[in-house]
Amino acid sequence: MTGTTFPRVDRSIVADDGDEFTFCSTCAFSHACLSQGLDKASLKDLHMLVEHIGPFHAGEHVFREGDPFEAIAAVRAGTVKTYSIDRDGREHVLGFHLPGEVIGLNAIAGDRYPCNAVALDTVTLCRFSFPQISVLATRLPGLQQTLFRLLSRDIGTASLLAGDWTADERMAAFLVGLSRRLAARGFSPDRFQLTMARTDIANYLRLAPETVSRVLKRFQDEGVVRVDRREIELADRPRLENMAGGILQS
């Protein structure tokens, strides 16, 4: 809670190629960083640009609404929640960001962050100065393309939950989506920890916390999932995917 945005701490943890290549393989920038056949000088430039920041502990903010926008960041470890507070004081969760995913993209249009970002557990980040990565992107078409794609994808995901889906469809889509993203990063797709509170899920899915509770209980009674506090097991994935199908564009 320093008030400063993206404090440049822990600079001692610099990019270590040996370790980075494996660690960063799940990152959204991995294509740009590792595989685009960039010449060594360009690759070095990108790695020089990265600042490893954190760790942030649960409840600590990475940035706050209104902070001047200077950088985007990729999650290295942990989960980041982005949210905003409307004038009635209600919290709207924009997204949960897992390792390899990028935060701050919706701030590019303005000069300030339009939302808050808070760590849900212990979080470390790769910080990219946006002015600098923009300049670099003019020299690295692969990097520019990566940025375009990241931005474009977020437009699509933001549109998905905008539909008028039922509570069951929303919850199913949330669980399946989370499962797929975890699987893509090497975690178990059928059994994982929910790092966010029920209230966070509710604010993300635009439901009441009580509804989240009831839907999860009903899912469990129907044998679709098994829930124990923050731990969840997807027992009947086909059924879940079918329920979520309308949202996850099938």
Next chain:
Amino acid sequence: MTGTTFPRVDRSIVADDGDEFTFCSTCAFSHACLSQGLDKASLKDLHMLVEHIGPFHAGEHVFREGDPFEAIAAVRAGTVKTYSIDRDGREHVLGFHLPGEVIGLNAIAGDRYPCNAVALDTVTLCRFSFPQISVLATRLPGLQQTLFRLLSRDIGTASLLAGDWTADERMAAFLVGLSRRLAARGFSPDRFQLTMARTDIANYLRLAPETVSRVLKRFQDEGVVRVDRREIELADRPRLENMAGGILQS
């Protein structure tokens, strides 16, 4: 209904500098095209890249879901509706795009358009080959920045309607938003034509068409608006802005 995407017709209407400078001043690319202090050669490159296509008449599609993605386009005249059909056959309207606004940005992440785009009235477009404009953006930082900002802004607008707002709030935000965008383009902000059907508005706001009808009628009874078929007059703008405030982040 040719089935071909972005047909390159009407190529005879080429960029005419004398006319373009005034016409394009309201366009999303105007900063990149006109004012960024680009050298003449660069400016010429961008104008060379533009293809003026259309006109499309009401009901004709600009592109369809699944079409290979090759280009983005700025609306020159008319209104374009982007939408998708879910597996239950329900239409979800992603947005209405006025002159100066850009369509196709959500297709960049994939290699195919994720939605349909249809003309609501007579529409003409400026087509930009995306591979070509990407290459050009590496040489013109101002253009790259413009693209980044356009993409980023769409993330934000997509998130806005995702909230759990009431029908009144949604309708008010829709009217105020439309009014502001029209005003920014030199049209009257208080009296304008709705180019879309009630059903389109409903599918955009995630309401039933009947609800749209009822809300508009109540607004009229309360003296907030005056409606006559597709023509609408915002009689009490402060009241509308207040109702929409929660969505239009004030």
Next chain:
DNA sequence: CGAACACTTGACAGCCCTCAACGTGAGTGG
């Protein structure tokens, strides 16, 4: 052990969707 918090469970109400019928305006053909 007590307090704070997260979560669950139940009762009730309200908003909005669904279904149905009717009204209206534009275009067409006689």
Next chain:
DNA sequence: CCACTCACGTTGAGGGCTGTCAAGTGTTCG
């Protein structure tokens, strides 16, 4: 000029999903 058609829009009645309010349970932590 009129009857007809059809799409669009309006109006009404009823019901379902989910939010709200309230109380209770379980967990964590000081």
